[in-house]
Amino acid sequence: MLGLEGTGVALAYIFTILATLLCIVYGWVNWNKGDEHETKEIKEELKWEEKDSKLAK
Numbered sequence: 001m002l003g004l005e006g007t008g009v010a011l012a013y014i015f016t017i018l019a020t021l022l023c024i025v026y027g028w029v030n031w032n033k034g035d036e037h038e039t040k041e042i043k044e045e046l047k048w049e050e051k052d053s054k055l056a057k
Contacts, residue, residue, distance in 0.1 A: 004010050 004013075
């Protein structure tokens with residue numbers, strides 16, 4: 001079958017292709033999920049810096 005020596009080689013090719021597809025799907029699903037959390041953190045940091053600047057005066 002396609003010049004493969006044994007079933008282990010065929011399984012390695014199959015699992016490599018499946019792992020690649022899994023990584024592509026995972027990346028596609030989670031592409032921009034971190035952005036929502038970052039904007040919230042940035043807003044909290046700005047509020048915190050405003051409070052610190054008021055305390056320093």
